[in-house]
Amino acid sequence: MAIINRIGDLGPEMTAWRQHLHTIPELSFDCPKTSAFIKARLEEIGVDAIHDRIAQTGIVAIIEGKGDGPTIGLRADFDALPITEETGVAYASTHPGQMHACGHDGHTAMLLGAAKYLAETRNFAGKVALIFQPAEEAGGGGEVMVQQGIMDTFDIAQVYAIHNAPGKDFGKFHTRAGPIMAAADTFHITVTGKGGHAARPHDTVDPVVAACAIVTGLQTIVSRNHRPLDQLVISATQIHTGTTDNVIPETAYLNGTIRTFDKEVQAMVVRRMEEVVAGTAAAYGCEAKLEIEFGYPPTVNDMSKAGFAAKVAAEVAGDAGVEADVEPVMGAEDFSYMLEARPGAYLMLGQGDGAGVHHPKYNFNDEIAPIGASFLARLVETAQPVR
Template sequence: MPVIPAIHERSADLLSIFEDLHRHPELGFEESRTAAVVADKLRSWGFDEVHTGIGTTGVVGILHGRGTRGGAGNRRVGVRADMDALPIEEASGVAYTSGNPGRMHACGHDGHTTMLLGAAQYLAASRGFAGTAVFVFQPAEEGLGGARRMLQEGLFERFPCDEIYGMHNQPTGKPGHATLRKGAALAGASFFDIHLRGRGSHAAMPHQARDVLVIGAYLIQQLQSIVSRNVRATDACVVSCTQFHTGSAYNVIPETATITGTIRFFSTDVRDLVQSRMRAICEGLALGHGIAIDVAFHEIFDVLLNDAELSDAYLAAAADVVGAGNVAEEDAPFMGSEDFADMLRRVPGSYLNLGHAGTVPLHNPAFVLDPDILPVGASIYARIIETRLPIDKEPTA
């Protein structure tokens, strides 16, 4: 792939950074070591400004390009990568496996951070752009609201951007295949917690219990049928129960239970309908079985909206690296969520998916990010800066 030559020459350095980050995964708002690595690299490469502690562990680097004629050098373009890992025990078998028990980079954020660092090193050396590049290394993307924390702490007030771009790896088995969808590209997400309180008893005397295990199991079945019987087939929505916790002994019918999960949606009306039906089902079961059921919703992710014009620019920048035959617009939105959506609500921009070898899905203990995409992603990040902040050519004599 025609990656930028200066980035290709540093492929071994990128691999070293990536493997180091992979060995030391950190959960959201705990990325102190990762943030220190990022900040130290930016400083060593001569960044004009390096700011830490934004959104708890976020890092922002500021890089000014060469002077330009006509005032175009006042423009500012942002590029963003996420840094956090997941609470997963790694089973990938790679030589650089996680050294932190119960922690794993199973979504490729170590790769995202490495790719953005690769672009940062190249652009710091070349300064081949006009205006200002804003490098945002974000904590806590995995459902903890890292983007919102950075925004609440004045991210774009302190570091204004005219537009901003993000990227995610995808184990599609298609190395270097870059895709995005204009408009609504990724789903919004609402997380839920349901707490049941019944009456515990001896396992030999279930008639004395109000059995939250049985009621909870039935409730999960009811929740999973909401979409198929309440939401129009043409409106995309997914309800997934992902945790069910209850009981602690063989001979005790438990008194309490907790169910958690997510709602994925592209319309707030659909989200509100699903939440209303969930409340009604819980109220009915509580009344019918004589127990208490409490439901709480947490609005975690907005729908991610890609700007059409800037998406064209991003695809063109990617085509410069991977070739026009390897870029495409997605026809359908993706039901996954991404808190880069919060940044795109404040600043226009676009979010790109970059395919790589391997098909083990994200968030799987055996997931492996193909390191061959590191210089590819770094080159795409660099090209979007260079193409959106071009240096005016001097007039010929």
């Protein structure tokens, strides 16, 4: 494994940064302690400019290289999750009910490590924009930063990000050209009938039966309305209705998620859900209201940038340390908004065995930080070489 020597030397410092961040997890956009820590480190590192208070607590820092050239963007998210930590580590969360259960503390440490090396060496042309982003887990901080103009303001030509991957081989990169993560939308359905005594169902219009039929009907969208080779998930995850055993309720509520990779498939699902929900409810004498909350769009890697990133990753991890055509996953990621704005690529970096992300016993593996930081640094040097 060809970790950059200087970045390897920064391993203990990156570990210290990461473990400090782990003690102060913050949620969504409200990350003042995290943002202040990042800004202080960037000032120590000696970047050329720091632009803060983007998307409330986000930061874009600029490092200038040698000579003219484009600007490449590197993004790390830094928000945490509303989970009570169960790791038992000495540097566990000091904020009750909040923890870094997805490794965003590690992503931030890797980008800071790459920043320190790049600020020392400046062995690249143009500029690098270090994007430290809040609210990946909830709120869409990536979208907000794009809407607030970071791509145009800092003239970012291409953009990249890494996410840790527990359960994947240690130090192995995973990516693919095209869609790598799904769009995540949420549906809400309220079915209204006529309540009454459970012993006299003929005097009622039962929304429970209609709700159950709607759940079954929604699955026909997956099995009968879309091309089998296209990935699609529709999962009803909640049914809430009734208060006691001998009363047929007036209403039933359904909730769930839709995962797609293609906007045409997404549009088809919305159309068919409207038809299935309304038609099924009517068949049972009920009325139904469908609401869909559109979440993060699919994360789609640029074809050429994904190939380029895979080649750079192979320089760090070796050819066997890169899987360049990984299967896409149905999870969602708001880096998708940055990839809609600029070409680039999203990669996952295996961190070996351990609890999965969003688990109370999850912990970022500090040993992968020099690998990820080396990749980010080499990405800049390779994309924008000094002439």
